[in-house]
Amino acid sequence: MVPFLYSDGMTKxxxxxxxxxxxxxxxxxxLAQWSNAVDRHLKQLLSDGTLTKLAGGLYAYPKQTVFGKAPAEDDKLVESFLKDDRFLLASPNAYNGLGVGTTQLYDKTIVYNHKRHGRFSLGGRTxxxxxxxxxxKKLTREFLLVDLVNNLDQLAENKEEVxxxxxxxxxxxxxxxxxxxAHDYGSVRTKKFFANALRANTEPHVA
Known part of the structure; x- marks a missing residue:
């Protein structure tokens, strides 16, 4: 079959x-808005390596680097999956920079969002x-400290020491x-903890 050609000789x-x-x-x-046979074209693009399948209905056009094809950036991957740009990427590893004694490394990326809940594998990453x-909209020291207390039960360190x-x-x-x-992002327990901590820090100490 002869492929359909545009007037300039370009196929669909x-x-x-x-x-x-x-x-x-x-x-x-x-992709369907630019194709008259999207499933056939997807099969061809996957076959020739132009596109990489990340999950059901989700595809990446990888950047070529001197080291090979670069994986899709997390923010672009998540935005396409959610069909929403309102999300925040976080990791328990960020707690290690707060100076509160956490040192564990976790192979986990958390996506705070308004639409989806659960673990999903996208592009080979969970x-x-x-x-x-x-x-x-972005990670702050204050949010991370509150988030740490929210997620304390999921950490490997001694919780009372932390x-x-x-x-x-x-x-x-x-x-x-x-x-x-703490008010905007903390759980009930976290709100109570920081209310007590801040009160203790501001009360005058009796010699």
């Missing part, structure tokens, strides 16, 4: 390839999606910002 598949951008992630329905009513260090570290934070973060 070639036209679809022209639309693709290195490093981007696409859903099947996005993401832990958690629906949360509110979260900041809480003691969190209480000490809280004294070095701006109290209004930390109080706001």
């Amino acid at each position: 598949l070639q036209e679809l390839k022209k639309r693709l951008r290195p490093g981007q992630v696409y859903r099947r329905e996005e 993401f832990d999606f958690r629906v949360k009513p509110s979260f900041p 809480l003691g260090r969190v209480k000490e570290r809280a004294a070095s934070y701006d109290p209004s910002r930390l109080q706001r973060a």
Whole structure:
């Protein structure tokens, strides 16, 4: 069968390839708007290595580097999966920079979002999606400290020791910002913990 040609000699598949951008992630329905036979074209693009399948209906056009094909960036992958740019990527590894005694490394990426809950494998990586009513647009020290206390039961370290260090570290934070973060993002238990910690840090010490 002779492939359909545009007036400039370009096939529909070639036209679809022209639309693709290195490093981007696409859903099947996005590709369908540029194709008259999306499933056939997807099969061809996967076969020739142009696209990589990440999950059902989700595909990446990898960037070529001197080391080979680069995996899709987490934020682009998650945005396409959710069909939403309102999310926050986090990891328990970030707690290690807070100076509260956590040292463990975790192979886990948490996605706070408004739409999906559960563990999903995307592009060979596992993401832990958690629906949360509110979260900041980017990670802050205050949010991480509150998030650590929220997730204390999931950490490998001695919990009482970590809480003691969190209480000490809280004294070095701006109290209004930390109080706001605890109010906006903390669980009931976390709110209570920081209310007590901040109160203890501001009360005058009797000699």
